[in-house]
Amino acid sequence: MNKKLAGYLGASLILLVLTLLICVGTGSVSLPMGDIARILLHRVPALGEWITPDWTTASEQIVLNVRLPRVLLGLIVGSSLALAGAAFQGVLRNPLADPFTLGVSSGSSVGAAVLIFFGWQFSLVGIFTLPMVAFVTGFTTLLIVLALAKEGGRIPTESLILSGVVMQTFLGAVVAFLTAMSKKTVNEILYWTMGSLSLRGWSYTAILLPYLVIGLVIIWSGARRLNLFALGERQAAHSGLDVERTKLVMLVVATLLTAAAVSVAGVIGFAGLVVPHMIRLITGPDYRLIVPLSAICGGIFLMWSDLIARTILGQVEIPLGIVTAFVGAPFFAYLLYRNKKQRESRQERGMM
Amino acid sequence: MSRIELRAVTKQIGQKTVLRDVNLKIEQGQFVGIIGPNGSGKTTLLHTISGVEQIESGEINIDDRAVSSYRRRELARKLAVLQQDGIPNIAYPVEDVIEMGRFPFLDWLGRDHSPDIREVMDRIMTRLDLTSLAGRPVDELSGGQRQRVALGKVMAQQPQVLLLDEPTTYLDIRYQLQFMELVSEWQKDENLTVVAVMHDLNLASMYCDRLVVLQEGRIAAEGTPHEILTPDTLHSVFEVRSALAEHPDSGVPQIMLRRKEQL
Numbered sequence: 001m002n003k004k005l006a007g008y009l010g011a012s013l014i015l016l017v018l019t020l021l022i023c024v025g026t027g028s029v030s031l032p033m034g035d036i037a038r039i040l041l042h043r044v045p046a047l048g049e050w051i052t053p054d055w056t057t058a059s060e061q062i063v064l065n066v067r068l069p070r071v072l073l074g075l076i077v078g079s080s081l082a083l084a085g086a087a088f089q090g091v092l093r094n095p096l097a098d099p100f101t102l103g104v105s106s107g108s109s110v111g112a113a114v115l116i117f118f119g120w121q122f123s124l125v126g127i128f129t130l131p132m133v134a135f136v137t138g139f140t141t142l143l144i145v146l147a148l149a150k151e152g153g154r155i156p157t158e159s160l161i162l163s164g165v166v167m168q169t170f171l172g173a174v175v176a177f178l179t180a181m182s183k184k185t186v187n188e189i190l191y192w193t194m195g196s197l198s199l200r201g202w203s204y205t206a207i208l209l210p211y212l213v214i215g216l217v218i219i220w221s222g223a224r225r226l227n228l229f230a231l232g233e234r235q236a237a238h239s240g241l242d243v244e245r246t247k248l249v250m251l252v253v254a255t256l257l258t259a260a261a262v263s264v265a266g267v268i269g270f271a272g273l274v275v276p277h278m279i280r281l282i283t284g285p286d287y288r289l290i291v292p293l294s295a296i297c298g299g300i301f302l303m304w305s306d307l308i309a310r311t312i313l314g315q316v317e318i319p320l321g322i323v324t325a326f327v328g329a330p331f332f333a334y335l336l337y338r339n340k341k342q343r344e345s346r347q348e349r350g351m352m
Numbered sequence: 353m354s355r356i357e358l359r360a361v362t363k364q365i366g367q368k369t370v371l372r373d374v375n376l377k378i379e380q381g382q383f384v385g386i387i388g389p390n391g392s393g394k395t396t397l398l399h400t401i402s403g404v405e406q407i408e409s410g411e412i413n414i415d416d417r418a419v420s421s422y423r424r425r426e427l428a429r430k431l432a433v434l435q436q437d438g439i440p441n442i443a444y445p446v447e448d449v450i451e452m453g454r455f456p457f458l459d460w461l462g463r464d465h466s467p468d469i470r471e472v473m474d475r476i477m478t479r480l481d482l483t484s485l486a487g488r489p490v491d492e493l494s495g496g497q498r499q500r501v502a503l504g505k506v507m508a509q510q511p512q513v514l515l516l517d518e519p520t521t522y523l524d525i526r527y528q529l530q531f532m533e534l535v536s537e538w539q540k541d542e543n544l545t546v547v548a549v550m551h552d553l554n555l556a557s558m559y560c561d562r563l564v565v566l567q568e569g570r571i572a573a574e575g576t577p578h579e580i581l582t583p584d585t586l587h588s589v590f591e592v593r594s595a596l597a598e599h600p601d602s603g604v605p606q607i608m609l610r611r612k613e614q615l
Contacts, residue, residue, distance in 0.1 A: 224462055228452055230442045235435060237404050239509070240428030240456030284489075285443045342441075 005289055008282075012296040020075070023303045024067045026311060031059055039063050069202045074306040075299035076208045077197065077265045078275075080215065080257040082298020085272025086290050087219045087254040090226030091247050094157050095335060098272035099258035100328075102160070103167035105269065106175075107141025108134035108255075108262040113175045116189050117182050131207065135259035141167055142255055157339065192266040196320055197306050204264045211260035212295075218253050219291055222246065226287040268302070268321050270328020275301050277335065355379055356401060356513065356545070361410035363393075363400055363569075370396045372569045374410070380512065381543040383536070385550045385560035387580075389590055392566040394549040395436070398515050401547065402433045414513070428456035432511035436518045438502035439490050446493070446501050447486040450476065453508030476507045480534065496527035503534060514539075516548035520555065528552070532559050557581055557604045565589055581605040 025031045035055050040063070042048045053060075085098040099105045111133040115123075123129055148163035149155045179189045219226075225246045228236040237243045261268070275298045276290055283289040305323045312318065356378040363371040370393045378384050386394050399405040401412060403419040412419045414430065422430075432453075439449060450473065454464055466472075477483045480500045485493065490501055499519065506514060516535070520528040536559055539546050550556035556563060557577040565573040565580060567589050573580055586594050586607065593610040 221460075224455065224458070227444070227448075228455060230440070230444065231449075231452065232437075232440055234399075234404055235433075237424055238402060238428065238433040238435075239452055239505075240425040242424050284445075286448065 001286075001288065004283075005292070008289060008293055009296070012293055012300070016075075016296055016300055019300045019303050020071060023071045023074070023307045024063055026307055027062075027067060028315070029062060031063065035059060036063055040068075069205055070197050070306070071303055073197050073205050073208070073265070074303045076205060076212050077261045077268065078271055078298040078300070078302025078305075079295045080208065080212050080261040080298070081268065081271040082275035082294040082301070083212075083215055083219055083272075083291065084254040084257040084261075085298075086276040086287065086294040087222075087226070087250045088272070089276055090229055090287055090290075091250040091254075092155060092160070093229055093232070094155070094160055095277070095339060096157055096161050096273070096332070098270065099254070099262075100168075100267070100269040100271075101164045101273060101332070103141050103145050103164045103171065104138045104255055104258045105262050105267045106168045106171040108138035108259040109267050110141075110171045110174050111135075111137030111259075112192075112263045113178050113189055116192065117178045128207075130263040131211070131256075131260045134263040135256050138259045138262070139252065139255045141171065142251060196309075196317075197265055198310070198317060208260050208264055211257055215253050215257040216292075216295055218249065220295075222250060223287040223291045226250070226291070227285075230285065266319075266321065268324050270324050270332065271298060271302055271305075273335075274324075274328050274331050277331070355415065356547070357411075357413045357416075358401070359411045359413075361400060361407050361412060363396060363405065363407045365396070370569050371400065371407075374569075374571055376564065376571065376574075378545060378547060380545050381539075383539055383546045383548070383559060383561045385548050385556040385563045385577075386566060387550055387553060387556055387563055388566035388572075393569040394566050395517055397566065398433070398517050398547065398549055402431060402515055403427060425456045428509060428511075430511055431513040431515065432506035432509040433515045434502055434506050434517065434519050436521055438499050438519075438522075439505070441491045443489045443491055445487050445489055446482055446504075447477075449490055449501055450482070450504040450508050453505040456509065472510070473508060476504050480504050480507075495522050496524070496530070499523060499527065499531055500534070503531065507538065511544070512542075513545045513547070516546065518549050518551050521551060528555065535559075553581060553586075554606050557606060558599065558602065577604050581607060 021033045021036050024036050025033055038051050039055060039060055042051045042053060043064075081099055084104075088097040088099065088102060089095060112130055114120075115130055115133055120129070145160070145163045145167050146155065148166065149160040151159060175189070182189055225236075225241055228239055228241045229243075229246075231239065233243050258272075276294045279290050279293045279297060283293065302320075302324075305327070306320055309320045309323045310317045356376070358374050358376040361371055361374040362369065374397065386397060388394050396405060400407050401414075401419065403412075403422065403424075406420070414422070414427075419427070442449075454469070457464055457466055459465065474483075477486060480503060482497075482500060482504055485497060490498060493501065499522070514535070519535075520531055523531060532555055535546065535548075538544060548556075548560070550560070560577060563574065563577055563580040564571060565585065572589060573585055581596065582605075583594050583596065586592055593612070593615060595608045595610060596605045597608060598604070599606050
């Protein structure tokens with residue numbers, strides 16, 4: 001187990017570093033990877049003294065103040081969403097659950113949109129206002145979706161997705177309404193709801209990082225519990241798991257991760273769905289592997305998506321949510337299809 | 353020593369009273385079968401003992417302590433449950449599923465401090481003939497193999513009490529017999545207490561020391577298979593006509609059903 005984990009972690013971390021260098025290097029001015037690596041290493045205490053700066057200050061400015069904050073923000077947002085997705089899927093035993101399909105992202109975006117609409121972003125508790133309000137509205141949405149989907153103590157996949165769609169549509173309309181009402185902030189809300197990482201300085205990275213770290217620690221240390229959920233809630237309880245408590249902790253943490261990501265980057269769909277599934281296809285169902293790898297690969301996925309968003313049309317940037325939807329929606333369709341196939345073959349074998 | 357005691361237990365689901373005034377005492381090492389018609393509350397009884405269903409009134413004690421006062425982890429070290437549906441369709445390998453039975457014994461870093469746990473696990477795998485299947489995903493196994501995995505998982509839990517909910521329902525007769533033999537062997541080795549909801553009365557008669565008959569949520573009768581499995585009791589509980597034969601090996605009663613037109 002540990003060997004396997006170390007192997008996968010090593011491979012994905014190498015991929016992460018490569019992605020980071022490529023993404024920082026690509027843009028209107030392209031920079032060689034070697035320069036970027038040296039610029040970054042130069043900033044590392046102790047190690048930096050060994051490197052003589054032979055690059056232009058313009059390059060350093062672009063790397064450190066323009067591209068790096070944006071790329072790192074992508075990394076953190078992607079990690080947060082993928083982690084949240086893995087936790088939702090595990091606890092709800094539902095392969096189609098993710099912050100977006102469950103309506104949590106939309107729920108969070110309503111809270112955030114209201115704040116932006118009235119210009120209250122920093123009113124209550126400073127920089128924590130937006131994430132906290134987004135959390136409250138996101139979690140409320142989650143509770144409503146779960147209550148809607150519940151059928152006699154069970155939550156069937158289809159009705160969960162349906163409830164998610166209902167809430168998403170409704171909340172999307174609320175945000176659209178606010179956008180239409182708003183005079184001065186039209187572009188801000190509109191752009192933000194479609195998901196974007198642009199024009200976010202270092203401060204946003206700093207806001208998100210603590211949420212990601214805490215979320216990663218809690219969800220990763222609960223990986224074994226998520227595995228038990230696969231046996232069904234009752235059997236998990238019989239195996240010694242405090243089911244209700246675990247469920248609450250995981251749902252709260254996953255929603256918090258989503259809310260933090262949404263409040264900074266807007267609604268970015270499907271990252272939490274696609275990434276844990278890709279990993280599951282490679283590693284199998286064990287959450288002790290899925291959780292840490294989702295965190296890393298979620299970051300990789302979003303960094304690439306953002307690279308596409310800002311380069312594919314030259315100078316014009318397309319919203320990040322559009323890129324992830326282009327990848328995510330077909331994947332979602334594929335999962336639905338596979339789910340159906342599995343059910344059919346199970347029926348043929350005469351089980352359940 | 354583990355004993356289970358139910359006193360005046362009443363349980364409602366919605367408007368329906370599923371268990372009424374159930375009193376039952378089970379001593380360590382007994383193999384108790386719970387029988388009764390469909391909907392008589394057998395499974396609910398099992399779930400109230402395992403603490404996943406709350407009761408309206410009465411008490412359920414395990415080792416003189418209310419079941420509801422145990423933490424799940426603590427209870428899982430004493431009591432294991434094998435549900436009717438066993439292990440769901442999951443892609444986890446056999447070995448991992450059996451290891452999940454160790455969950456209540458792990459510390460916060462996921463380490464198992466029990467001495468010679470490797471040996472115990474190996475013994476379980478060998479005994480259940482699962483060694484060659486260790487790396488296979490559970491959803492690729494046959495029903496009989498999968499039920500053995502479910503048994504392996506509860507064995508890894510090393511309980512003093514085992515609750516079984518119609519464990520042989522989905523198995524053919526070969527695996528039914530194999531399964532009951534494995535349970536019975538384990539029960540004798542470890543002086544395990546077994547409480548099993550049984551559908552098959554002939555199997556129940558072969559393996560249980562004591563039978564409890566549930567009817568509409570009440571205990572209608574209890575005693576040895578000889579005392580319980582009589583044509584009269586079977587008629588009043590299941591509304592069937594029957595005749596009995598003696599099992600040629602052990603002498604326990606075996607039931608033969610009779611058709612109306614031939615009476």
